[in-house]
Amino acid sequence: MSNLEQKPFNVREIREEFPALRQQVYGKNLIYFDNGATSQKPKLVLDAINLFYSKENANIHRGVHYLSQRATTDYEAARQRIQRYLGARKSEEIIFTKGTTDSINLVAFSFGSTLSAGDEILISAMEHHSNIVPWQMLCERQGCVLKVVPINQRGELIMDEFDQLLSKKTKLVSITHISNTLGTINPVKEIIQKAHAVGAKVLIDGAQSIQHMHINVKELDCDFYVFSSHKVFGPTGIGVLYGKEDILYRMPPYQGGGDMIARVTFERTTYNELPFKFEAGTPHIAGGICLGKAFEFLETIDMEAAERHERELAKYAEDMLDTFEGLQIIGEAKNKTSVVSFSVKGIHPFDIGTLLDKQGIAVRTGHHCTQPLMDFYGIPGTVRASFAFYNTKQEIDTFVEAVERSLSMLK
Amino acid sequence: MNLIEKQEEIIQEFEVFDDWMEKYEYIIDLGKDLPKITETNKTEDRLIEGCQSRVWLDSNFRDGKMHFTADSDAIITKGIIGLLIRVLDGEEPKSIATADLFFISKIGLQEHLSPTRANGLLGMVKRLKLEAIKHISAS
Structure with a gap:
């Protein structure tokens, strides 16, 4: 690398x-x-896309042959680069998804399945539909309650209202770091601290923040951080879910298929370890490798x-x-x-x-x-x-x- | 003038424009001149919801011919509606149902009728034709 x-x-x-x-x-x-x-x-990403399909194209994690091993190495190296850039503790905490929307849906289905009727999810009035609808669907499935933190005319969260809405019933706060429509930068550090104080987990929608500022998930202490590759100079069709290892470990798989299993019989299937437990099927290999290149580019900025x-x-x-x-x-x-x-x-x-x-x-x-x-x-x-x-x-x-x-x- | 001649006339009118902005200036003027649908007539059943702009369409059938009034909250959409109505208003249902609106791409406005544009125009053309088909089957 x-x-x-x-x-x-x-x-x-x-x-x-x-x-x-x-x-x-x-x-x-x-x-x-x-x-x-x-x-x-950037050219670094464009050239990598061309190089991958010209010279390296092979399926990963399975092949014994040269190309497959090379693609696997590059794909996993990209994961490690993203881990380092985000300041995550382990590369197992970096799950490749299709993008922000997919990452949020993964959490809503998997983490969401552990919630009970009456548990509350807190979002804000400035969320993108992708950070509203998955939670509404979860509420319909499990009888959870969605609460919305209002904003003022300037487009800022009303933090007094946030304090009022946050309670022991709150299991997850899912909030955008930066509003895609207004540009508002939310006080996520304060939100995370307050949410943790009542025992709630926090998902930060980083779709509009990772391309504008240096993100360190360890410093933020968020439980999940999600973003899309294509908004941060990488290819479309791939994105990331960062999650704290102990939380991801306890979450059930989201989709079933190849790569996410340890052993399959018709009677019982055991699942693969992190991060593969959440990566069913052949992933967007070129996308992952080239997202790694996008971060290599970002490191120069x-x-x-x-x-x-x-x-x-x-x-x-x-x-x-x-x-x-x-x-x-x-x-x-x-x-x-x-x-x-x-x-x-x-x-x-x-x-x-x-x-x-x-x-x-x-x-x-x-x-x-x-x-x-x-x-x-x-x-x-x-x-x-x-x-x-x-x-x-x-x-x-x-x-x-x-x-x-x-x-x-x-x- | 039949439906084809009316379209050719529009194509000729657009040939004088040198650039896109002149073309749009003309379309905006058409939009400003088009009679509005009154607020009370902007009902749900006349509404064609686009993701970006909305269109209201009112149609009626007199003496074997179709007549249309339409409006939009976006002036460029409205200008293009004006062109569509100029071509289709006063025509028989059969001609409308089978009309090939070739002038739209000839004057470079095909993007406005693409399914992704989401300005309600494609939905409007579909509904115009549907109304015409209803009157063919009724007669």
Whole structure:
């Protein structure tokens, strides 16, 4: 496994690593501001995908032959790299899944099966549908009760309400680290400490945090941390569930099949050890290996400087957008990441998004899979620009001009 | 003008535009000019829910021909509705049910009728045709 050195933060150099950023759409230079939906991929990852299928392709964990052993070694090395990056104690605590949604469903089905009627699960009003629906389904199956921590107008959790809702009945707090729609960074450390004090476990949805800040699961002391590869510069179709070993150990398997068994007879099957107990069937081998490469790339980035750069971008964009008549920034938390969501009075976000697209700018419009949050603000959706560390102020200048032009056409 | 001639006329109109923004400026103007459906008529049965924008469609049958009024909360969607109505309004149910709306891709707007666009337009075309089929089977 190669180890690249961390370099001083330089946007121009970082952009060189992302071929997708150097293209034109509709005759305009692409400006990619839809990083909350998915990130672009660095050459290190792209080359690894090509190399895997050209030279290494084989099934893992079973073959005695050269290619299979090499693929197995690389796949397990990726798991170890992710373990080290996250600060997990053991690589057994890193479960490969299909992504954030799959990770949450795994916990909801497996950990959830140990809960009883009347047990409470605590989420927040700013959750993505993938951190709402699996818990609603669990509540229907087992008679658990779902409680929701409300937010204020700025888009921050009301912590007094959290304190009120948290009780001995709470078995799990499942909360997003960063809101995909508002950019709010939640006080997860405080939440974890308070939840542990009443004996509840905590799942942190890291889908929007791992690409923006350095995460250490041991320092956070969360019981689960979940994320998707594709939002953190890796391939689609793979993600991670981190769980504390003793908790994972006690959880029953989620899906049955190959790889997750120790011995199968028609009378009785015994299960494989962690992490394989939760990885039934042939996994996304190339995905796992290339997610490892994405972390190898991340290790070269000064994440503190990257985070500062991203916040500067968001502040710069918000300050300019704020001057437009009728435009309202949705999500004004004191502690927020590089997401700028806005709505404009009398104009549908879909129309703004369509016109920005034709000017070469990729943003997301709509409810962002957070319909309860849109209901809270009483709007059908927002236009969301979400920045990554490879974005620039010049891109924001072009974006703001394009918003201005779009609004003048639509008014 | 028949259904094909009306579509060819629209294609010709769109040939004058040099770029996407001019094209959309025109579509937005069409959307602004299209008569609205009154709030009281924006009922559940007229609603076609898209993930992004919503469309309301009202249709009726007079003297062997179909007539449509439609509205949307998004102005670009509404402009495209205006084009669709211009082509299909006043036609016989049979022509509508079998209509090939080739002008949409010719003027570069096929993305708006793709199943993934979720703006309610594809659902609207399906419902227009369904209404037409109902009147064919009734007669």
